[in-house]
Amino acid sequence: MSLLEEKTLSTEKIFSGKVIDLQVDEVKLPNGKTAKRELIKHPGAVAIIAVTAENKIVMVEQFRKALEKTIIEIPAGKLEKGEKPADCARRELEEETGYDCESMVLLNSFYTSPGFADEIVHVYLAKGLKKKENAAGLDEDEFVNLMELSLDEAQQAIKEKRICDAKTVFAVQYIQLQEVLKS
Structure with a gap:
């Protein structure tokens, strides 16, 4: 020991x-x-950073009972028993947004609250987005509004605390860093 x-x-x-x-x-x-x-x-989860060809970040707005408010988040979801994280990421992207992608690249994985929980979130970058005609729908207890925000709009939503969860703040900062590195 x-x-x-x-x-x-x-x-x-x-x-x-x-x-x-x-x-x-x-x-x-x-x-x-x-x-x-x-x-x-917790069985673990995935989160997906998806950016359209128009440089809009694909997000969902939904009510979160634990917070008693509606927030804006990147698409995400819980792993099903035996499901591979990359497969879960593709499934959640389609269910929550109607998008599919050419590739799904693992960026990082992190524990959300290691002081009391074993939940791990695997963050993926979806590349080559395309809208699916017959996309799988949301779970029967899920209600979301699909949103596509520019980087500036996402940063403003963070300031307004409409984006306030770690995975989505991580996503916006990741995209911001990519923009800085391009210039």
Whole structure:
């Protein structure tokens, strides 16, 4: 055991849901004492940075109950059991936006809140966007407005806190950096 590692002594499953599971672990700390850790288990997710030929960022606007407000986000979604992240990214892009793409390139993966959750988000860049005629639709409990924002409009939406989630701020900053590198 490393000097910082916590050894799990027991796990109590509290809740098992559609999106997350909640458990409480009793752990042995490096100093020999014990503590409780409340943990969220999540299957992982994908997020897609998609830019049209007109240099518009494809986004969706949707109500987020946890925040009690409507926000603007890049397309994203939860991994299904056994699903590869790249396949999930293509599926979510089509379902949420009606777009398909020539290629899907993994840019990075990050943990959203490692202090209490194991959720990992895989961020993809969709290249060669094209609208699909018979695109798969949204899940029955999903309601979104499709939006296409310029970089300036996205930056303004961040200032107005209409874009306020990490994956979308990351996406806008990624696109901004690409613009800077071009000049």
